[in-house]
Amino acid sequence: MTKTTYTAEAFMSSPAFLKIAIEDAVKVVAKTNGQTESLTMEALSLGVPNVVEAVCKLVNAAAEHCAKEANAGMLWAEK
Numbered sequence: 479m480t481k482t483t484y485t486a487e488a489f490m491s492s493p494a495f496l497k498i499a500i501e502d503a504v505k506v507v508a509k510t511n512g513q514t515e516s517l518t519m520e521a522l523s524l525g526v527p528n529v530v531e532a533v534c535k536l537v538n539a540a541a542e543h544c545a546k547e548a549n550a551g552m553l554w555a556e557k
Contacts, residue, residue, distance in 0.1 A: 483549060484549050486538070490538075499540045504519050507536070510532075511529075
């Protein structure tokens with residue numbers, strides 16, 4: 479049986495992963511900046527550089543984390 483290797487790129491190509499990761503990142507960026515989520519989402523959609531950078535950084539980190547957890551067999555493990 480071959481072992482599946484998970485990559486951050488594979489997670490990033492998943493629309494479901496991106497939806498959740500972006501929503502979560504927007505919440506974090508909004509809280510960090512003392513803004514509402516809707517204002518942060520609007521800034522993201524308008525391409526405001528610091529918001530785009532912050533959201534992208536968090537989404538990339540989430541993809542890397544999920545790939546590491548999946549490769550370790552921990553992403554879907556019972557807790």
